[in-house]
Amino acid sequence: MQNAWEFHCSEGEYKDPQGKPFKRVLWHHKLSYQRTPGDEVEDMFILLNEVKKQIPSVTAVSSGAIASDYQRLRVESVCSRLGLVSLAYLWKQDQSLLLQEMITNEIMAITVKVAAMGLDPAKHLGKEIAFLEPYLHKLKDLYGINVCGEGGEYETLTLDCPLFQNARIMLDDFQVVLHSSDSIAPVGVLHPLKFHLESKQSNSLSGNNKTNDLCRENISSVFEVQGVNLEECKAPGEPDPEVNDLIEVSSHRLHLSKTEKDNTFSICCWLQDTSGPPTGLQGDLKLILRQIELQLEGCGLGWEHVLYIHLYISDMDQFTQANETYVRFITQDKCPFGVPSRSTIELPLIQAGLGRAYVEVLVANDQSKRVLHVQSISCWAPSCIGPYSQATLHKEILHMAGQLGLDPPTMTLCDGGSTAELESALQNSEAIAKCFNCSISTSAILFVVYCSTNIPLDERPKIHDNLDTFAKQLKLSHLDKGTKPEVLDPIFLYILVPDLPKRALVEIKPILYVPETMETPEETSCQLSSIVAPTSFGFQPADWHDSCIQKCVIPGKICAVVLSITSVVAMKICSDSMNADWSNNNHQNFLTESQMKRISRFCIFLLNKTIIENDFSWKDTMSLRLYFPPNLHVPLETLSNLFADGFKELDQMNGGTKVGGKPIFNLVPVLGAGISAACTNDIITCELFARKS
Known part of the structure; x- marks a missing residue:
């Protein structure tokens, strides 16, 4: 039974022979499939490749995976290599309901193998699932087995079902082979020796049988499967050799930033300078991805070390072309432990004086990440058919890919507008x-809502009201189930953008805290330390400073901060150089360079104060994004220099952060940002995420 768990069960509650519960969680990267000549998976590849040749209209493969990552990942691997879509509509469905539905729909299947505690080959082989159903539920309560046999507890042979239109299989003789006489979980196999077909009555084929209506096509054709060269379907190629030459030509236009954290950092x-030779979105993205690749190689790392990718593009109409370039760099083969999670957003890059692509990657210098990558279309959650995953867990932080309001089985946006998409x-x-x-509802640190x-x-x-209502309803459902209520008080950042994938109205990007011990922290609010942040840039602490800051702190582990500089706040910061009615007229585009310098110093001062008061340092910073509107009328290069100089001054005063040769922040142009979807007119919004090593 241990072997079955090792290779078939991804997660769940189990009980030992004494009935004591324990949890076993197995991650996908341990089960991932690498091409292996002679493996049965390659037989499936050969078969499906021949099917594609003989029946070109075939575009998808359906499998019955319910909870087995071992099975699902192998089907997805073959489908990916052949350009087919994997359909797994049973994935993550309730197994008790599925078993009952199979019986209700007259699927007559008998057990041909048993290999679980409580299943006896002498008693339970050859029995119909309808007969065994009550006993299987009893074993589930006793030992936590999968009632559908998804953990290898039993295997079945279908003798009759609605798809068998003309006849059913009748088993005349069989032999029971005992593979293991283990006293706890004996393993036995039923080996059929003789069978015949029994014709069905004509009334069973009546037009009232909806299932039979699906089988009216002529599927009697038989094709001979020929051998195939396994190298026929190649993985996406390497980047073009010319990219390195383009990097040299465009080196003056390429800019980099990098946080200073040793083990987890952003590039x-x-x-x-868009005055250079135009290369288009694909050309810009090639240059950027290759430059990041070179930076990774310089650190002795590769794409397999990337946890998350923010892909910003200038035109969502070119999303397909961007993906074509993306898959030339980030592939399954290059990321054997799982491809990074991703969020793709259209931003006003051209208006801000940038190129057509902008990429940020979160990198870890170890291989401890845990990746969830389901490529199959199912009713569970939207599939990630391309080389990006639903979520990546690393060092207790779950980085979730940007989620759209998609209906999982159809992969189309739901009707009902922005609130329906959000839900x-x-x-x-x-x-x-x-x-x-x-x-x-209990583990979220930060919600970024595009x-x-x-x-x-x-x-x-x-939008915010609906998000808050949804979270509260989830918390109540956890209370009803007897689980512990709210753990964290998340923070929210709303960003206004020109467009999203699939013309979606909303995309959410949650970041969650998943402690390794799975124990709930007793406190959700941070305790301020006795360390007092030194006064910087001439600013003194004031009560109104708290209104600018949202923070979620897990003491000694995580510090997430969102700092919003509205026109009202800017008025207070620059009160000596602004008219009294400035904030009321939304004159953010009339800020002078000296006023923007003052605002940049205030941002650094307040961020520095917040992280120090919570016992963090700048060396703990994983990412720091500064969102700004293109109509700020302060040139991007000037804005970058103002913040870079501010951090250098901070380092000289406190020795708290070393900027080095690259800035530690990313300037991200957006149409608007703020703490509410109804008010996204911040002048500057800072998003900082820090984690203790």
């Missing part, structure tokens, strides 16, 4: 969180 790359996106996020034994400008103005105020 960001973008193109500036669907949250449901999808919760389904993913459950795979890591957590919930977005809102399209296509959302009507009157709908925007409802």
Whole structure:
């Protein structure tokens, strides 16, 4: 039984022979498949490759995987190599309901192998699942088995079902072979020796049988399967050799930033000075991805060390072309432990004086990440058919891919506008969180909510209210189940963008805390340390500073901060150089360079104060994004220099952060940002995420 768990069960509650519960969680990278000549998976590849040749209209493969990552990953591997879509509509479904549905739909299947505690070859081989159903549920209560046999507890042979239109199989003789006489979980196999077909009555083929209606096509054709060269279907190729030459030509336009944390850090790359030779979105993205690749290689790392990728592009109409370039660099073969999670957003890059692509990667210098990558289309959550995963867990932080309001089985946006899309996106996020034994209602640190400008103005105020309502309902459901209520008090950041994939109105990107011990912290709010941040840049602590800051702190582990500089706050910061009615007229585009310098110093001062008061340092920073609107009328290069100089001054005063040759922050142009979808007119919004090593 241990072997069955090792290779078939991804997670779940189990009980030992004494009835004591224990949890076993196995991660996907241990079960991932690498091409192996002679393996049965390669037989499936040969068969499906021949099917594609003989029946070109075939575009998908359906499998019955319910909870077995071992099975699902192998089907997905073959489908990926052949350009087929994997369909797994039973994935993550309730096994008790599935078993009952099979019986209700007259699937007559008998056990031909048993290999689980409580199943006796002498008693239970050859029995129909309808007969065994009550006993299987009893074993589930006693030992935690999978009632559908998904953990290898038993195997079945289908003798009759609605798809068998003309006849059913009748087993005349069989032999029981005992593979193991283990006293706890004996293993036995039923080997059929003789059978015949029994014709079905004509009334069983009546038009009332809906299942038979699906089988009216002529499927009697038989094709001979020929051998195939396993190298026929190649993985995506390497980047073009010319890219290195382009990097040399465009080196003056390529810009980099990098945080200073040793073991988990961000690298960001973008193109500036658009006066250079136009290369288009694909050309810009090639340059950027290759430059990041070189940076990784310089650190002795590769794409397999990347946890998360923010892919910003200038035109969502070119999303397909961007993906074509993306898959030339980030592939399954290069990331054997799982491809990174990803969020793709359209931003006003051109308006801000940048190129057509902008990429930020979060990198870890170890291989301890745990990746959830389900490529199959199912009813569980949206599939990730391309080389990006639903979520990546690393050092107790779950980085979830951007979630759209998609209906998982159809992969289309749900109807009902932005609020309906938001609810669907949250449901999808919760389904993913459950795979890591957590919930977005109890474990969320930060929600970044991308809102399209296509959302009507009157709908925007409802978005935060609906998100809050959804989270509260989830918390109540956990209470009803007897689980512990709220653990964390998350923070929210709303970003207004021109467009999203599939023309979605909303995309959410949750970051969750998943402690290794799975124990709930007793406190959700941080305790301020006795360390007092030194006064910087002439600013003195004031009560109104707290209104600028949102923070979620897990003492000694994580510090997430969102700092919003609204026009009202800017007025207070620069009170000596602004008119009294400046904030009321939304004159953010009339900021002078000296005023922007003052604002940049205030941001650094308040961020520094927040992280020090919570016993963190700048060396703990994993990422720091500075969102700004293109109409700020302060040139991007000037804005970058103002913040870079501010950090250098901070280092001289405190020795707290070393900027080095690259800035530690990313300047991200957006149409708007703020703490509410109804008010996204911040002048500057800072998003900082820090983690103790």
